[in-house]
Amino acid sequence: MTSQFNTLYALDLLGTAAFAASGALAAVRKKMDLFGVIVLGIVTATGGGVLRDLLLGDAPPFCFKNELYLYLAVITSIIVFLSPRRFERMGRAMLFLDALGLGTFLVIGTSKALAFHLGFAGSVIMGVMTGTFGGLIRDTLSNEIPLILQREIYASACVVGGACFYFLNDTFVPPAINLTVSALVVILIRGAAIAKGWHLPRA
Amino acid sequence: MTSQFNTLYALDLLGTAAFAASGALAAVRKKMDLFGVIVLGIVTATGGGVLRDLLLGDAPPFCFKNELYLYLAVITSIIVFLSPRRFERMGRAMLFLDALGLGTFLVIGTSKALAFHLGFAGSVIMGVMTGTFGGLIRDTLSNEIPLILQREIYASACVVGGACFYFLNDTFVPPAINLTVSALVVILIRGAAIAKGWHLPRA
Amino acid sequence: MTSQFNTLYALDLLGTAAFAASGALAAVRKKMDLFGVIVLGIVTATGGGVLRDLLLGDAPPFCFKNELYLYLAVITSIIVFLSPRRFERMGRAMLFLDALGLGTFLVIGTSKALAFHLGFAGSVIMGVMTGTFGGLIRDTLSNEIPLILQREIYASACVVGGACFYFLNDTFVPPAINLTVSALVVILIRGAAIAKGWHLPRA
Numbered sequence: 143m144t145s146q147f148n149t150l151y152a153l154d155l156l157g158t159a160a161f162a163a164s165g166a167l168a169a170v171r172k173k174m175d176l177f178g179v180i181v182l183g184i185v186t187a188t189g190g191g192v193l194r195d196l197l198l199g200d201a202p203p204f205c206f207k208n209e210l211y212l213y214l215a216v217i218t219s220i221i222v223f224l225s226p227r228r229f230e231r232m233g234r235a236m237l238f239l240d241a242l243g244l245g246t247f248l249v250i251g252t253s254k255a256l257a258f259h260l261g262f263a264g265s266v267i268m269g270v271m272t273g274t275f276g277g278l279i280r281d282t283l284s285n286e287i288p289l290i291l292q293r294e295i296y297a298s299a300c301v302v303g304g305a306c307f308y309f310l311n312d313t314f315v316p317p318a319i320n321l322t323v324s325a326l327v328v329i330l331i332r333g334a335a336i337a338k339g340w341h342l343p344r345a
Numbered sequence: 346m347t348s349q350f351n352t353l354y355a356l357d358l359l360g361t362a363a364f365a366a367s368g369a370l371a372a373v374r375k376k377m378d379l380f381g382v383i384v385l386g387i388v389t390a391t392g393g394g395v396l397r398d399l400l401l402g403d404a405p406p407f408c409f410k411n412e413l414y415l416y417l418a419v420i421t422s423i424i425v426f427l428s429p430r431r432f433e434r435m436g437r438a439m440l441f442l443d444a445l446g447l448g449t450f451l452v453i454g455t456s457k458a459l460a461f462h463l464g465f466a467g468s469v470i471m472g473v474m475t476g477t478f479g480g481l482i483r484d485t486l487s488n489e490i491p492l493i494l495q496r497e498i499y500a501s502a503c504v505v506g507g508a509c510f511y512f513l514n515d516t517f518v519p520p521a522i523n524l525t526v527s528a529l530v531v532i533l534i535r536g537a538a539i540a541k542g543w544h545l546p547r548a
Numbered sequence: 549m550t551s552q553f554n555t556l557y558a559l560d561l562l563g564t565a566a567f568a569a570s571g572a573l574a575a576v577r578k579k580m581d582l583f584g585v586i587v588l589g590i591v592t593a594t595g596g597g598v599l600r601d602l603l604l605g606d607a608p609p610f611c612f613k614n615e616l617y618l619y620l621a622v623i624t625s626i627i628v629f630l631s632p633r634r635f636e637r638m639g640r641a642m643l644f645l646d647a648l649g650l651g652t653f654l655v656i657g658t659s660k661a662l663a664f665h666l667g668f669a670g671s672v673i674m675g676v677m678t679g680t681f682g683g684l685i686r687d688t689l690s691n692e693i694p695l696i697l698q699r700e701i702y703a704s705a706c707v708v709g710g711a712c713f714y715f716l717n718d719t720f721v722p723p724a725i726n727l728t729v730s731a732l733v734v735i736l737i738r739g740a741a742i743a744k745g746w747h748l749p750r751a
Contacts (some may be wrong), residue, residue: 163405173547174547176502176547177499181500184470196399196597196607197608197609198607198608199608201400202402202461202463203400206400206464206470209466212466213466216466216606253548263615263618263619263622264618264667267612278689282688283481283690285489286691296586297583298582298583302546322394327544341581342581342582342583343582344580344582370642377750378747378748378750379704379748379749379750380702380707380748399602399603402605402626404602404603405666405670407582409666411669412668412669415673445680486684488692520583
């Protein structure tokens, strides 16, 4: 473990907590009970990585090999359950943490897909899925049309970041720089989209 | 096959039929056609075990290795389709069979996860998922917020039973006793929750 | 590769495009953005085969081994996004292409399941799932009760075709004839059901 991967691991855990909080908040708004809040917290935090590992044939998925992800999601969900207003007031800070998690999950997913010898489309899809699938299940379980399918520059920021990672991976750029640059691409596009209210076109 | 596992297998089949009936009934209420009724019956009865086997990397899942589970779900669904009122009138008896299935599926899921060397959180989650995921897909396909996320002591009874199984498994308690005790824990908590109207807290 | 399999491959690609178009159209109707349209296109076109490969333990699924399926779904979705009215006006032609895709996906799914030594129920289910699961996720993501669970002779045509394939597979009938006959069974039943307004009974 070099420091670059320790940093990535720390960001991964931070993103996991941020995603778990967003799932738990959605459950609180739908008036689910404590169990429902924890389930939506776990699913939102780990769903993307679990689906990626299933599709790559790497069972059991990451969070069953290192249960820290599961405990972190459970604890975060319980904290949200006990004081949801504190998290709702965080507004902007939550959006920033969410973008940080999105960028981190994207590079982890894309780099793992490349390690499993997937091609361009497959690697980008695995990255996008790692970043966004948890939120998609969260919305489906809350009986809403998934936000990522109808709103804002979100998953599309992941597509750009994933393509960036794929192409830099074939160059002399060292992995640590690539991971950082590609994650930053996602975070900056997502941040600018929030700040400026950017949208993708609709038909 | 000793008698203890024959008993578990019999309970497994009974639970499969009870879960299939609940899925088929939900489809009838949503005015689905015969095919929809059978699909919801199969999915509710086998969905939890199928997801568990996918996550454990044990493909193809159990009901494709022993198709008896599939035939049982299909036949139960057709019977429900032909006379749904008889099942609706069963009310309390259906709730009891459902609790029996829940406890059985939980111990099967948790013990299989332990055999695949999962840790505490993973084993409990696999048990809970085996017991509850079928119902969760049933509700999602019926376009409802899943009942287990918003109501009553249901999945939480599984969490207690799964934790019980995990800890007894490390002791001198023989497997057959552990399977029985942990399943009973689920059934009794669930039964008491129905009888007394217990609920988990909401935020 | 003999010509019979080239024909099957061509039909497979045609069906993929037809299914992607139906997913993209559903997304346009729900006013999703470009990203949502592409996601629903990909998922509708590949979802059935992806689930089949996961259940058979053949990871990564087919479209990650041959990315042509992914690119075809993306391009079709973008074309639908740019001129959805042209596709809506196609009405009958779209229904025919959809039935063609359904029959093709069914025989591909059933024959692959047989190659993985599944039994009768499992092989038919794998075929039906390959043909219909994409549409089922499409409807769930659009927050609708899946059409295949409530309407018309659709998946049930697949059940008949899958059973036909299974039984002919045990006879002296050569595989190419079996593939053709079983796919035609699906297409003809589905076509007749559209033309004559056939329905399955409801409870």
